[in-house]
Structures are given as C-alpha cells and as structure tokens.
Amino acid sequence: MITFCYLTNRLDCRIQWFFDSLHRELQGEYSDVRVVVVDFFQPERTRIEELYRGPPDTLFHVEPKPNVWQGKHRLTQTDFFAAANARNTGLCLAPDGYIVYVDDLSWLYPGWINEVRWGVEQNVVVAGSYKKVTNLDVEKGELIRQPGIPISGVDSRLIKLRHKQKIWGGSVFGCSVGCPVEPLLEINGWDEDCDSMGAEDYIFGLQIGRKLSIYFCPKMLTYESEELHHQEAPLLRIIKQSKSDIDASHAMLNSAKSGKNPATFSNFREVRRNVLDGQPFPIVQIPEHDWRDGQPLETMGEELRRNANSYSEKGWTKLVQVHD
Numbered sequence: 001m002i003t004f005c006y007l008t009n010r011l012d013c014r015i016q017w018f019f020d021s022l023h024r025e026l027q028g029e030y031s032d033v034r035v036v037v038v039d040f041f042q043p044e045r046t047r048i049e050e051l052y053r054g055p056p057d058t059l060f061h062v063e064p065k066p067n068v069w070q071g072k073h074r075l076t077q078t079d080f081f082a083a084a085n086a087r088n089t090g091l092c093l094a095p096d097g098y099i100v101y102v103d104d105l106s107w108l109y110p111g112w113i114n115e116v117r118w119g120v121e122q123n124v125v126v127a128g129s130y131k132k133v134t135n136l137d138v139e140k141g142e143l144i145r146q147p148g149i150p151i152s153g154v155d156s157r158l159i160k161l162r163h164k165q166k167i168w169g170g171s172v173f174g175c176s177v178g179c180p181v182e183p184l185l186e187i188n189g190w191d192e193d194c195d196s197m198g199a200e201d202y203i204f205g206l207q208i209g210r211k212l213s214i215y216f217c218p219k220m221l222t223y224e225s226e227e228l229h230h231q232e233a234p235l236l237r238i239i240k241q242s243k244s245d246i247d248a249s250h251a252m253l254n255s256a257k258s259g260k261n262p263a264t265f266s267n268f269r270e271v272r273r274n275v276l277d278g279q280p281f282p283i284v285q286i287p288e289h290d291w292r293d294g295q296p297l298e299t300m301g302e303e304l305r306r307n308a309n310s311y312s313e314k315g316w317t318k319l320v321q322v323h324d
Contacts, residue, residue: 001032001097002120003181005090007083008104009040010232014225016051017107020141023053025113030054036093037061038086040070040079065089065281068297069195070235073283076196077301081237083174084190084200088264091181091189092272092281100178105229106130106222107138112176115164115220119178124213127167127205128176128220129155136225153226157216167216170253172205175222183211185269191252191262193291196300197239199249206256238304240292248292 006018015037026033035058039045042063052059064071064086070079087101098120102108112128119126132153137144157171187207194200205214242251265271275281289296 001034001095002116003034003036003090003094003097003099005036005038005087005094005099005101006104007038007086007090007101009081009235010104010228011041011044012228012231013039013104014138014228015048015104017105017136017138017141018102019052020138021108021112022141024110024141025108026054028053030058032097033058034093034095035059036090038064038089040064040086060093062089062093065092066283067192067195068285068287073285075285075288075297077298079235080196080300081198081235082192082195083198084192084194084262084264087190087200088192088268089281091184092275094181095276096181098178099181099184100176101174102176102222103130103174103224105225106175107136107141107143107224108176109219109221109223111219112221115217116178118164118217119215120180122213122215123180124215125172125180125205125208126178126215126217126220127172128178128222129158129216129218130173130175130222130224131155132224132226132229134226136223147223150226158218161216162218164215164217164219167214169205169207169209169214169256170202171216172202172214174201175224176220177201177204178220179208180212183208185272186211188262188268189264191256192264193255193262194252196237196290197248197292198237199252203252203256206253207261210259236304240290242292243294251292 042061048061049056049059066073067082067085068075069082091099100116115126131149133147133149136147190200191203194203240248242248244251
C-alpha cells in the first residue's frame, strides 16, 4: 500500500492539479493506493470528491487531528502553523506500507511516481525536489504552457545535486517526501515540538536518518505556484528564544542530533490503530505552556502579529508569517 498525503491550509489550494497529475502518474491504476487529504478547511470544502479521479473508497478527506495550536480545539488565541500535526494525521490514516507527503499548490512533474516506486523497492526515504514557478497553468494534469521560474524559486539542492544521491537528514525539505510507514512509527512520527515554528522537515530527516538511508531525487519534481503562496492570510509561525538561551530552532536541531525522538503521543501506535479502525482522534489539550519559554498558550495570539517589531527586545529571533 502506498498512501499519498496531501496537506493544505489554503482555501485556494488547487488540489485538482495534484489529483489530475497523480492520476496521470498512476496511469489510472489505484490498486494498493490510498489518498489522504489533510485539510484545515475540510468542513468548508464539500465537493472535493467530485475532483478526484480515483475510486471513491480510496480517498480520505480529513481535518488535522485535534491539537493545541490550531482548529476548534486550540488553546491559543489564533491559529498557528502546525505542519507536524498535519503530517501525523496522515500517518495515522496510512496502512502499513509507504507514505508520500505532497505540499499544496503542487503539480507532479512527469516521472515523479518512478522515484516513489524506487523508494518503495529500496525501502529508503526519498526527498523530492521543487521549483516555485509563475503563471502555472494546468489542465487535466498537463501543463498548458511553460511557466516562469524566478531565481529564488529553484530548490537550492538542484544546484549541486543533479542526480539521485544519498544525503544527510538536514537536507530534507518539504515539497514531497516518501518514507516507509513502520520506521516512521518507530521514531514516533513527526516531531510536534516543531509546531508553531516549523523546521519539522529537516528535524524529521535527522531523526529518520538514524534508521534509513535518505536519497535526494531530482526527478521527483513538483512545480508550485509562486503567486498563490502569497494570496491568502497567513497562519502564524514564530521562532522564540528557548530556555537554553539559544533560539528554539537551534534547540530543536541540537535535540534531534543528540538522538531525541518525537514525543507526539506516548501511545502513538494505539492512537493510529484506533483511527484505522474508524474511531475518532482523541481530543488533545496538552501542553498548556510553550516548551520554549513556559508562556501559557492561552496568552499566545494576535499580539504576536501586532507587536512583531518589539520581540527582538525579548530575545525572540524571528517572526515569520506563512501559508504552508
């Protein structure tokens, strides 16, 4: 079984680009395939199955699982970036086999699936490449015209790595990445300590790299719309200073290098087993305080956006507003 997990926090996510290009890549063959769409706007997006090209019973359209950072069960005053939580939602809906994550606003370049299948056969992690392009125009899974590619929109790894090559975990980015399910469960999924700030991709790479080889696959290429990345109001992402007197992203990096595995759920396998059996996700209301500095989550919200310029005085290194 291969599970394709598509992640979005956007109303205009152009999911048909993904559905149609995946259908082209699979050549219409959906046996042993599951498609999971983890969608922040799932309650409002009611016609997604009409766009899907595969059998209806292979599509699962869900909200991110309950968490403290976003959605109706959040403890914070506003919604924060929580990609690790979304990725773990997809993992809990993936039967044993292989899972491939794909970012929204993406179109799969011809030949993408061949690299995924190679990763399945070799039992390794495959890290795809990306190009953020302008004027992306897709119809029925095919490019209508060649898009423009801004200098800033090209995956930096493509500059030196032109062919499939083994890489270290710190070079794993988002865009698309595939991994065997069982080793990902063994490290307890994606590290949700990254939620509210990001960095879950290379932290995952460092943690899974202790178990599996990781290969950068240039031909596992996605095009992403540059313009649509900036069209909607962003979720909040903030990198604070941690209790250890370094910024939180470096605290996470040091922790991952030291051998720490994610502490998503103490009973992650049990939660996943129950979800696969059709039970709902548990309602999670912990942590109540930010691990970085002890701030109560109930006090974190719009003041971050309003007062971004003053946070350097508190030692917070960066405030980034993102859509992904």
